[in-house]
């Protein structure tokens with residue numbers, strides 16, 4: 001219990017510091033846009049989240065959230081599937097390892113944002129390019145992390161499974177897959193940060209909705225009263241996603257004892 | 264009927280000759296205890312019997328047929344470590360073999376079939392004293408319990424041959440004696456041929472019907488890896504005639520081979 005109070009302290013200090021600074025600036029110049037007051041935030045949030053936009057007839061915040069989460073979900077989902085399949089194949093089958101591992105290693109060195117223009121040229125400015133950017137950005141890491149974990153499975157365990165009558169497919173489904181699932185979840189958790197980065201970046205450059213799009217759109221009007229709530233909202237969503245994954249990992253992998261409950 | 268014969272088996276890793284011309288015939292229902300100094304190739308020989316690796320020379324036959332090139336259900340194994348599946352509970356470890364048989368696609372049974380599989384391993388749980396721990400995961404078990412689970416898991420498959428690589432090496436003497444009783448009972452109940460590597464002479468004498476000692480017959484202190492080990496003693500023991508003389512001879516052989524070192528090591532000690 002005491003620790004949850006301790007956790008709250010830095011946040012409270014930050015919030016108090018912000019509004020103190022905001023108050024000082026606004027009392028000097030009421031038109032200052034840099035550190036808006038709590039009332040301005042309230043008005044902006046109300047307008048974006050709870051009132052239909054006069055031009056589009058939509059609730060802006062929710063449309064943006066939906067668009068961004070759909071892209072993020074698709075990107076992470078597809079990356080996870082590819083990472084799991086290739087990670088197990090590379091980790092388990094030496095022939096595939098020697099063929100694919102160097103390619104994955106090289107691809108993982110390409111800075112994904114550098115090829116964003118190429119993606120826009122190939123896939124157009126629609127959804128595909130944004131999802132593909134996330135996939136290219138995080139899949140190589142997932143593949144390498146998971147294949148590493150699969151290679152760490154002691155050879156004795158695989159031999160033991162064979163002596164119990166397992167065929168290759170059963171070795172994958174009953175041994176490799178369950179052994180890498182905890183690692184998969186922690187790898188996806190680590191990938192969430194980069195995934196958000198690629199999402200916001202591609203939305204900033206070309207989109208018609210999305211949280212990154214909105215932030216960069218209103219930047220022109222120095223609309224800090226919109227930008228800051230959006231940033232806080234993104235942070236809350238990122239935290240919830242991370243929390244969800246951690247929760248799943250804790251619930252599902254009792255066999256690992258304390259090991260699955262990492263930060 | 265299970266007869267295992269090794270014919271001129273040799274193994275080397277690069278320049279390191281490990282086994283050389285190993286010949287062995289082990290008959291039906293024998294319990295073959297294998298001794299030898301550390302690093303002389305006992306585990307290597309077991310891995311060859313298991314088809315975990317192929318010998319560089321020679322061949323192994325089971326009932327006159329060359330052994331399969333991959334590990335399979337005819338040969339069970341208990342390693343010193345990593346023998347049970349850490350992500351499965353005790354009971355899940357035990358029904359795994361049945362699941363592999365009955366669910367070729369995903370190796371997993373559900374509902375009534377799973378329940379039946381669990382019931383069918385109940386007697387084995389009892390035999391190895393793990394009934395109370397049935398739902399625990401291996402990391403919640405002691406070393407002795409894990410090894411009992413590993414043995415039970417291997418035996419449920421009813422292999423023709425059981426290979427044990429220092430299965431009790433990490434256990435205290437009391438637990439070890441307890442494990443011997445369990446193993447002997449299970450061995451008598453089934454009709455397996457057992458190969459067991461051990462460093463404990465008493466253990467070998469107590470359990471084995473056959474004692475085999477590995478050692479190098481030629482030895483060059485400048486090139487310790489130039490010659491491989493082979494079988495230097497091969498004694499049949501009927502349990503009654505546990506002769507002190509055989510024991511003494513084998514003990515002698517083992518202590519000799521353990522004092523042999525490469526030249527540099529000896530020099531180091533002299534300094």
Ligand SMILES: Nc1ncnc2c1ncn2[C@@H]1O[C@H](COP(=O)(O)OP(=O)(O)OP(=O)(O)O)[C@@H](O)[C@H]1O
Pocket residue numbers: 276279281299300301302303304305306307308
């Ligand atoms: N996969 C391998 N690659 C290279 N060398 C190996 C390999 N496996 C074993 N060796 C070598 O073969 C020799 C015999 O090893 P092995 O494990 O069979 O000995 P051991 O008799 O079981 O010893 P211990 O009693 O310590 O278990 C050692 O010198 C070891 O370094």
Ligand SMILES: [Mg+2]
Pocket residue numbers: 305306307428
């Ligand atoms: Mg060994």
